[in-house]
Amino acid sequence: MEEAQLLDGRYVAGQIHRETMEAVQRLRRKGILPCVVFIRVGNHPPSELYVRMKQKKAQEVGIQSEVISFPEDVSQKEVLDNLNRLNLDPSIHGILVQLPLPSHLSEKQIALAINPKKDIDGFHPLNLGKMLLGEKDCFYPCTPLGIQELLKRYKIEIEGKEVVILGRSNIVGKPLAALFLQKSKYANATVTVVHSFSQNIKEHCRQADILIAAMGKARFVTRDFVKPKAVVVDVGVSRIADSSSPQGYRIVGDVDFDEIKKIASWITPNPGGVGPMTIAMLLANTVKAAELSQP
Ligand SMILES: NC(=O)c1ccc[n+]([C@@H]2O[C@H](COP(=O)([O-])OP(=O)(O)OC[C@H]3O[C@@H](n4cnc5c(N)ncnc54)[C@H](OP(=O)(O)O)[C@@H]3O)[C@@H](O)[C@H]2O)c1
Incomplete structure (x- = not known):
């Protein structure tokens, strides 16, 4: 029996990144600069690595990015205040809070606090509900x-x-x-x-x-x-x-x-x-957020 063929995520993710880069260039020509903010809490080496990988790929495709790192003991209020600020900033199209969070923070409340239009992870209940209904104007x-x-x-x-x-x-x-x-x-x-x-x-x-x-x-x-x-x-x-x-x-x-x-x-x-497909879709979602943000 022949061996299985590979579903090569790195290769396909490369294709998607090229498509995302083209979409970013189209948006830049219209004066829109797609921008994502990654929020990280505490000292969790795998999370640091994941955020670094996402930021590196964002840079490669021309998406602007910023990382906000909070100490392990940050309060829920401080995270929520920052999310509110980012929600209201029209220059920011995507917000991602890297999971897991320390146990004193409520992942549920934090997912709810992200503006669904900037929720590029697609974890907000509104986006999950729309997905269940098969709607497309969501993440x-x-x-x-x-x-x-x-x-x-x-x-x-x-x-x-x-x-x-x-x-x-x-x-x-x-x-x-x-x-x-x-x-x-x-x-x-x-x-x-x-x-x-x-x-x-x-x-x-x-x-x-x-x-x-x-x-x-x-x-x-x-x-x-x-x-x-x-x-x-x-x-x-x-x-x-x-x-x-x-x-x-x-x-x-x-x-x-x-x-x-x-x-x-x-x-x-x-x-x-x-793994590479997950990052590719995250950046594709960021571009979609920038596109949908336009009137
Ligand atoms: N490559 C990527 O991009 C990517 C992205 C996300 C996650 N991951 C990885 O994918 C894995 C799953 O992630 P997750 O966040 O979905 O994990 P999770 O929240 O821990 O969920 C694991 C699921 O597996 C079930 N399960 C665990 N042991 C089982 C067993 N012995 N028999 C039957 N079911 C069992 C659990 O059942 P119960 O519900 O009954 O507890 C639960 O539903 C992790 O290794 C994670 O690191 C990879």
Whole structure:
């Protein structure tokens, strides 16, 4: 049996970045300078890295960006006051608060405080609700959007397929299920979502034409979860100890890539699959926010 072909997120993200750059240039010619603000709280090395990566890519495509870093003990009021200021500033089109936040801050209240028109992460309840209704003048969460776009660019058929999603978080599993369930192009799937209370997880997964793992459990999905010729998308990011790497760890996904590439038809590498797509959609959402901000 042939090995699975790669759903190369880095390559597709590169294409999307070029399209975003062209859109930025069009906006600049009209005198609009797309601008995003990243908010970071405390000392959380992965969050620092994610914000640095997002800012670097924003610069590359010509989007202006600013990082506001708060100390670990910042008050909820100070974060909300800053969000209010940014909400009212017409030169700022996108606002992203990097998660996770320290436990004394309410992620729910902070998501609610971002102007939905600047909510490029798509986590505001108004945007999530509009997404559920299939509306387009809003922002969809970037990871689900990136997964759909990746499949679309590789011409993977979604319509009528059995899609099984492992994980039901508010930022990946649930919005992804809503996206694939839409009565629209690149959707129209039959969707099953499994979680930690689900029975017979393996059996559900084996029904999948498209299996999407978003649990954060290193290499949980082994060969016996996957139907031959299935399309497998690995969202998970876990650190496992690795004495041969300078940091003492390495990043792995939820999927046992080496085994599953032998039976799947398509598979995302990890890293290099969903991660780059998430950033690409974030910057595409920023440009959309700048476009929608115009009267
Ligand atoms: N590459 C990217 O761009 C990107 C973006 C976002 C997230 N991620 C990664 O994707 C993973 C998931 O992220 P998340 O924010 O969605 O995580 P999360 O909020 O921790 O949700 C994990 C989900 O997996 C389910 N789950 C956990 N263990 C399970 C088990 N043994 N059996 C069945 N279900 C199980 C949980 O079920 P319950 O609901 O029942 O607890 C939950 O619904 C993480 O590794 C994260 O780092 C990557």
